[in-house]
Amino acid sequence: MKTPHRVFVCHETPCVSLGAESVYSAFREEIDRLGLDHVSLEISGCHGHGLCSGGPSVVVEPSRFFYNGLRPEDASVIVREHLNHGRPVQHLFHRDAQTGKSVARYVDVDFYQSQERVALRNCGRINPESIEHYIDRAGYGALQLVLSTMTPDQTIDIIEESGLRGRGGAGFPTGRKWRFCRQSPGDQKYVVCNADEGNPGAFTDRSVLEGDPHAVVEGMIIAGYAMGASKGYVYVRAEYPLAVRRIRKAIKDARRRGFLGREILGADFDFDLRVKEGAGAFVCGEETALLQSIESERGMPRPRPPFPTDSGLNGKPTVINNVKTLSYVPVIVDRGAEWFRSLGTEESPGTAVFALAGDIRYSGLVEVPMGTSLSRIIELGGGIAGDRKVKAVHTGGPAGGSVPAHRLDTPVDYESLQELGSTMGSGGMMVLNEDACMVDIARFFMDFARSESCGKCAPCRLGTKQMVTILTRIAGCQGVERDLELMRDIAETMRVGSLCGLGQTCTNPVMATLEHFEEDYRAHIHEGVCPTGACDVELDGSHVRAAPY
Amino acid sequence: MKGETGTSTEVFRTVVQDILDDHAGESWPLIAVLQEIQHRIGYIPPEVVPLVADRLGIFPGEIQGVITFYSQLRDRPQGRTVIRACRGTACHVSGGTTVLKALQGELGISEGESTADRQYSLETVACVGACGLAPNVIVDDDVFGTMTPAKVRKLIEKDGEPS
Numbered sequence: 116m117k118t119p120h121r122v123f124v125c126h127e128t129p130c131v132s133l134g135a136e137s138v139y140s141a142f143r144e145e146i147d148r149l150g151l152d153h154v155s156l157e158i159s160g161c162h163g164h165g166l167c168s169g170g171p172s173v174v175v176e177p178s179r180f181f182y183n184g185l186r187p188e189d190a191s192v193i194v195r196e197h198l199n200h201g202r203p204v205q206h207l208f209h210r211d212a213q214t215g216k217s218v219a220r221y222v223d224v225d226f227y228q229s230q231e232r233v234a235l236r237n238c239g240r241i242n243p244e245s246i247e248h249y250i251d252r253a254g255y256g257a258l259q260l261v262l263s264t265m266t267p268d269q270t271i272d273i274i275e276e277s278g279l280r281g282r283g284g285a286g287f288p289t290g291r292k293w294r295f296c297r298q299s300p301g302d303q304k305y306v307v308c309n310a311d312e313g314n315p316g317a318f319t320d321r322s323v324l325e326g327d328p329h330a331v332v333e334g335m336i337i338a339g340y341a342m343g344a345s346k347g348y349v350y351v352r353a354e355y356p357l358a359v360r361r362i363r364k365a366i367k368d369a370r371r372r373g374f375l376g377r378e379i380l381g382a383d384f385d386f387d388l389r390v391k392e393g394a395g396a397f398v399c400g401e402e403t404a405l406l407q408s409i410e411s412e413r414g415m416p417r418p419r420p421p422f423p424t425d426s427g428l429n430g431k432p433t434v435i436n437n438v439k440t441l442s443y444v445p446v447i448v449d450r451g452a453e454w455f456r457s458l459g460t461e462e463s464p465g466t467a468v469f470a471l472a473g474d475i476r477y478s479g480l481v482e483v484p485m486g487t488s489l490s491r492i493i494e495l496g497g498g499i500a501g502d503r504k505v506k507a508v509h510t511g512g513p514a515g516g517s518v519p520a521h522r523l524d525t526p527v528d529y530e531s532l533q534e535l536g537s538t539m540g541s542g543g544m545m546v547l548n549e550d551a552c553m554v555d556i557a558r559f560f561m562d563f564a565r566s567e568s569c570g571k572c573a574p575c576r577l578g579t580k581q582m583v584t585i586l587t588r589i590a591g592c593q594g595v596e597r598d599l600e601l602m603r604d605i606a607e608t609m610r611v612g613s614l615c616g617l618g619q620t621c622t623n624p625v626m627a628t629l630e631h632f633e634e635d636y637r638a639h640i641h642e643g644v645c646p647t648g649a650c651d652v653e654l655d656g657s658h659v660r661a662a663p664y
Numbered sequence: 665m666k667g668e669t670g671t672s673t674e675v676f677r678t679v680v681q682d683i684l685d686d687h688a689g690e691s692w693p694l695i696a697v698l699q700e701i702q703h704r705i706g707y708i709p710p711e712v713v714p715l716v717a718d719r720l721g722i723f724p725g726e727i728q729g730v731i732t733f734y735s736q737l738r739d740r741p742q743g744r745t746v747i748r749a750c751r752g753t754a755c756h757v758s759g760g761t762t763v764l765k766a767l768q769g770e771l772g773i774s775e776g777e778s779t780a781d782r783q784y785s786l787e788t789v790a791c792v793g794a795c796g797l798a799p800n801v802i803v804d805d806d807v808f809g810t811m812t813p814a815k816v817r818k819l820i821e822k823d824g825e826p827s
């Protein structure tokens with residue numbers, strides 16, 4: 116009898132767009148035609164080696180042979196040769212971009228070797244639409260453990276001891292947030308998963324939802340038990356249709372297996388989940404706006420306090436956590452707080468997941484221990500594309516900042532990035548080469564903030580508009596020296612005066628580029644040229660008005 | 665072609681009644697109801713707003729407020745094919761602006777508009793998360809990666825065939 120084999124065809128957005136579905140059908144056809152009973156064919160999440168642009172990718176278990184860039188006709192060759200005759204097909208293996216050598220096995224890819232897969236533990240290794248696969252990999256074990264052996268307070272203790280901090284950007288200690296909610300009086304409480312991921316250039320939450328949705332579901336049930344909530348909502352942005360479909364299916368399957376519903380696993384605990392789809396508004400990632408949007412209102416933030424842990428959905432105590440934060444919960448329960456703390460740094464335990472993109476050889480997901488340097492992460496991504504040099508690395512999206520090349524030794528953790536005027540954000544990491552103009556980057560993010568500002572508070576509504584006007588004037592080489600001072604001034608007003616994080620932090624990209632790349636601004640102002648030619652703006656009268664002082 | 669055929673207000677009303685029935689008893693159903701109306705009809709016809717308002721016990725103006733707030737919701741029909749250019753960061757730094765300009769040139773419309781024959785609508789979208797393939801263009805639900813102006817021309821030619 117032949118050894119059982121499993122073929123995983125990545126079915127995440129990039130691979131699907133490169134033809135993963137027809138590759139899957141070609142495998143199906145050939146396996147059926149030859150009647151190979153020892154082969155099971157599965158879809159999977161991202162295999163996570165950051166090779167999205169070389170997809171579709173396929174991994175053959177048990178030896179983890181790794182094929183990439185397949186066309187449908189390649190599938191039948193692999194089925195005949197590899198699966199039927201046990202002869203792996205060398206010319207279809209993934210090829211290392213640097214050495215040009217083919218790499219046979221998944222674990223041999225450098226990108227994969229140095230990674231610590233915790234949040235992404237199951238992505239690419241299970242069929243995300245199969246609850247059985249998740250259970251086979253110890254899924255829902257943590258839930259059983261919690262319900263049968265721990266009190267809610269003990270559950271919160273573990274999360275608190277692990278030092279887990281929110282992965283949605285601000286890094287607030289998760290255990291502490293849960294405890295606030297638990298202690299807040301109220302018979303009805305809610306757990307909300309923030310899967311809005313509106314940050315342009317970040318796709319880590321999408322990958323977890325598409326590749327391992329049950330981890331999020333299990334994390335939410337445990338959170339619900341810990342703070343005494345009986346209802347939860349997953350708020351997913353509508354731009355992620357595949358993620359929406361997978362999380363809906365996961366919830367349905369979990370309900371069918373008794374992990375959701377009444378008296379879960381025989382315990383005196385009821386909990387159920389619903390999905391709410393966003394409708395295209397970045398500001399709805401902000402927690403109070405998100406709650407408004409779940410309640411079918413315009414998603415506009417409100418002042419805090421009261422914090423959602425006291426008054427959230429429906430005015431009831433509510434915990435809002437990011438997708439990745441929740442997906443860490445089951446592993447922390449399984450493997451212990453001590454283990455989680457052994458990864459990462461003292462202040463920022465665990466791992467960080469980044470969506471690596473931009474001028475990098477392999478763009479895709481990386482998961483590394485917190486505290487890993489930016490330069491190491493770039494190395495993992497195969498280095499910068501072409502024979503170029505790194506100019507900057509931008510993390511944190513519209514709320515973040517660009518770290519200059521000479522500071523790439525900076526470790527990624529909440530505090531270190533903040534010191535440089537950037538933030539962890541929710542996982543976008545954009546590598547920029549020398550062709551990037553930092554004025555253009557600053558203007559891009561500010562224009563994004565302007566278009567997404569909800570308009571409720573004046574500092575953000577007016578400030579973003581003025582900032583874009585000034586940045587456009589500078590980009591068009593009509594700026595004047597005092598524009599720089601003016602921008603610093605407006606930024607400070609927005610930081611202290613805006614109602615929510617959008618207005619308070621959207622000036623970070625401007626401030627960080629002013630601090631680290633002032634020469635780019637000066638070249639536009641004093642030499643009248645964009646040093647890299649990246650700025651491409653058409654000025655009209657509204658931009659060239661002189662600064663009002 | 666998306667949506668139900670027939671354009672009479674009566675057809676819309678029946679569709680909307682069905683959708684409202686499906687969501688009866690749900691907490692905060694408005695956005696889900698509007699999304700479903702748009703999914704079935706292709707847009708949210710202004711004439712059905714009072715009906716929704718009446719059933720959900722809110723003012724029509726509030727519903728209009730929600731529709732205008734969210735970029736995904738629209739109160740007028742779109743072209744048969746919806747082309748969206750991704751305006752994410754990765755797309756921006758890898759030539760997304762040029763691709764958007766090519767789309768505008770090729771279709772002769774700007775962002776937010778439809779062609780006169782209602783064949784195409786052009787929109788932008790905030791990041792679809794396929795940054796490894798940047799710059800991206802999304803045609804209805806399919807993502808097309810590593811776009812260039814030349815590929816834009818091909819894409820539109822191919823799609824332009826009668827379907």
Ligand SMILES: Cc1cc2nc3c(=O)[nH]c(=O)nc-3n(C[C@H](O)[C@H](O)[C@H](O)COP(=O)(O)O)c2cc1C
Nearest residue numbers: 281282283309312313400401402436437440616617
């Ligand atoms: C404008 C804005 C957008 C945000 N977008 C997101 C988002 O897409 N995903 C997310 O998890 N948090 C986002 N946040 C942060 C949330 O407000 C909140 O802090 C987070 O969801 C809490 O979860 P955590 O503690 O697990 O990080 C955003 C904040 C602001 C101000």
